[in-house]
Each structure stands twice: as structure tokens, then as C-alpha cells.
Amino acid sequence: MSHPSERPRRLRQTARLRALVRESDVTPERLVYPLFIVPGAAVRKPIPSIEGCFHLSADEAAREAREVEAQGIAGVILFGLPEFKDERGSRGLADDGVIQNAVSAIRAACRELLVITDVCLCEYTSHGHCGILEGGRIINDKTLPLLAEMAVSHARAGAHVVAPSDMMDGRVGAIRQALDDASFTDTVILSYAVKYASAFYGPFREAADSAPQVGDRRGYQMDPANVREALREARLDVEQGADVIMIKPALPYLDVIRAVRETCHHPLAAFNVSGEYSMVKAASKRGWIDEQRIVTEILTSIRRAGADLVITYHAKDFARWVR
Numbered sequence: 478m479s480h481p482s483e484r485p486r487r488l489r490q491t492a493r494l495r496a497l498v499r500e501s502d503v504t505p506e507r508l509v510y511p512l513f514i515v516p517g518a519a520v521r522k523p524i525p526s527i528e529g530c531f532h533l534s535a536d537e538a539a540r541e542a543r544e545v546e547a548q549g550i551a552g553v554i555l556f557g558l559p560e561f562k563d564e565r566g567s568r569g570l571a572d573d574g575v576i577q578n579a580v581s582a583i584r585a586a587c588r589e590l591l592v593i594t595d596v597c598l599c600e601y602t603s604h605g606h607c608g609i610l611e612g613g614r615i616i617n618d619k620t621l622p623l624l625a626e627m628a629v630s631h632a633r634a635g636a637h638v639v640a641p642s643d644m645m646d647g648r649v650g651a652i653r654q655a656l657d658d659a660s661f662t663d664t665v666i667l668s669y670a671v672k673y674a675s676a677f678y679g680p681f682r683e684a685a686d687s688a689p690q691v692g693d694r695r696g697y698q699m700d701p702a703n704v705r706e707a708l709r710e711a712r713l714d715v716e717q718g719a720d721v722i723m724i725k726p727a728l729p730y731l732d733v734i735r736a737v738r739e740t741c742h743h744p745l746a747a748f749n750v751s752g753e754y755s756m757v758k759a760a761s762k763r764g765w766i767d768e769q770r771i772v773t774e775i776l777t778s779i780r781r782a783g784a785d786l787v788i789t790y791h792a793k794d795f796a797r798w799v800r
């Protein structure tokens with residue numbers, strides 16, 4: 478009988494052996510959980526398009542955040558639905574805005590949980606675009622001061638990390654400068670540096686009521702066909718002072734995560750977005766897939782591709798499974 482000279486199966490014999498040689502792993506401390514904040518008090522309303530997630534008022538968000546912290550999850554990222562919207566998204570910049578209130582409530586309730594805020598105008602503008610709209614165009618340089626003001630306002634409320642998601646050119650530099658000028662030199666910038674114009678954001682836009690009223694976001698978000706451009710975006714944001722670089726969506730762009738990982742030495746985040754999540758939820762509800770195994774495989778793939786941390790709506794479920 479002939480014997481193979483190499484036997485990879487030898488290391489697959491038991492769970493202990495497999496764990497011993499595992500190359501990537503997922504733990505709750507690598508995960509960030511999104512929260513959607515609404516005005517008022519005692520509001521906890523299911524979000525139809527993102528099953529298992531809720532619209533929360535600041536008090537309820539603080540309660541949810543305490544649970545998330547107890548599960549060992551690294552942090553929360555906050556998205557806001559304001560009392561009203563206008564052309565300039567002014568409720569996003571107000572020190573008594575929904576996000577600002579929720580940040581202080583969560584900081585008061587939690588000891589260690591990281592509080593991250595999404596910095597963008599689309600949830601606060603009447604037209605639903607991520608920047609100032611004039612004559613049917615998004616005006617890059619007029620948007621920058623508003624984003625900077627929003628970031629400073631979030632930092633003042635107590636955000637540890639601000640995460641600009643608008644895709645305006647030069648915004649990381651503008652935000653860093655404004656934070657430093659306001660003495661928030663330690664506030665971290667997690668830049669959505671590589672953000673594609675994706676149909677995978679559909680359920681989020683319903684949840685955040687942030688779909689553009691006219692046109693689309695292809696004039697500022699990236700073309701899904703491009704990967705060299707991702708390296709350029711990542712480089713520009715690093716040069717402007719970003720502390721962490723994000724790629725978004727995650728699963729359809731694992732090659733992009735890998736490519737950025739190989740050229741960029743900053744920590745990388747990946748956003749496992751609402752459409753990725755909702756597809757898994759819908760299929761598991763029908764019994765077509767094993768949710769726990771699928772989610773673990775997806776999150777492992779994102780880590781294997783090169784992401785240090787993952788923003789995911791699965792975070793609470795995953796943390797429950799690994800307890």
C-alpha cells in the first residue's frame with residue numbers, strides 16, 4: 478500500500494486540534510453593533526427591514542448599550558432619525574440632536590463600551606443626499622464645514638470615535654483639523670474610506686429614512702467595478718489623518734479588503750451592511766440555511782480577508798452563540 482507523504486487531515490481530527498491551528502477567528506471584542514436613534518423617550522419599535530433591530534430613544538439606547546457591553550461586544554455605532562429634516566441637515570449638527578443626546582446617555586450608562594457615531598448629512602437632509610445640494614449637484618467643499626461641525630458636536634457629547642460616511646473629498650482632513658482645534662485631539666476617526674454605491678444599503682435606507690429623493694449616490698460613492706481606486710481612497714484618508722480605514726459593504730468586496738490590507742498598514746474595518754444581514758435573516762427564517770453556521774462563516778471570511786473589526790447587525794446573536 479502506498480502512503481501519502483503529506484496528510485493535512487491529520488490536523489483536522491478533533492475540535493481541539495482544529496482550534497489550535499485555526500488561522501483567523503471571530504470574537505465579540507472585534508464586533509461593533511449598529512443602533513438607530515429616534516426622538517422621544519421609552520421608544521423601542523421594531524425595524525421591519527432589519528429584523529431584530531429597533532428604533533430606540535436615547536433612554537432605551539442606553540439600556541440596549543448596557544446589554545451589548547455585557548455581551549463583550551466592542552462598541553456601538555449610532556445612526557439618527559431627527560425630529561425634522563431641512564436642506565442643510567441642521568438637526569444633525571445640533572448639540573441637543575438625537576445622536577448627541579443618545580451619546581451622552583450611553584456614556585453615562587456604560588463604563589467601557591466604545592461609542593462610535595456615523596457622520597453624514599443624508600439622515601438629516603430633506604433631499605436625502607450626503608452633502609449640500611445645489612442645482613442638482615452635491616457641492617463637495619460647502620459640505621466639509623458641516624461635516625466637521627457635526628463631528629465636533631458628537632465629540633463634545635462624548636463620542637470616542639467619529640465615522641464619516643459621506644464620501645466627500647477632503648473630509649477626513651477637515652474633520653481632523655476641526656477636532657484638534659476644539660481640543661478633541663484624542664477623538665478617533667474611523668473613515669468610511671472605501672464606500673461603494675451599493676444596492677446592499679436598501680434595508681438601511683428604509684430604517685434610517687435616508688434614501689435620496691432625487692438621483693442616486695453614484696456621483697460620490699465608488700463604482701463597484703473598481704479596486705485600484707480603493708487603494709487611492711485609503712491612501713488619501715490615511716494622509717489626512719484617518720486612524721482606521723473602512724471598506725463597505727463587506728461580503729461582495731472581500732477582494733477589496735484583501736487588496737487594501739496588503740498595501741495599507743492602518744487597522745481595517747469592514748461594514749457587513751443591512752442588505753447582507755437581511756438576506757441571511759430571510760433565508761434562515763424559511764429554513765433554507767443554518768443561521769448560526771452561515772453567520773459564523775461570513776464573519777470568519779471577513780476576518781480572513783483582512784479586517785481587524787467588523788460592524789455587523791449579527792453582533793448580538795453571534796455573542797450569544799459563543800457565550
Ligand code: PBG
Binds near residue numbers: 642643677679752
Ligand atoms: C449613510 C450611511 C449608509 C450606511 C451607513 N451610513 C447608507 C448610504 O450610504 O446610503 C449603510 C449601512 C447599511 O446598509 O447597513 N451615508
Ligand code: ZN
Binds near residue numbers: 598599600607642
Ligand atoms: Zn450619507
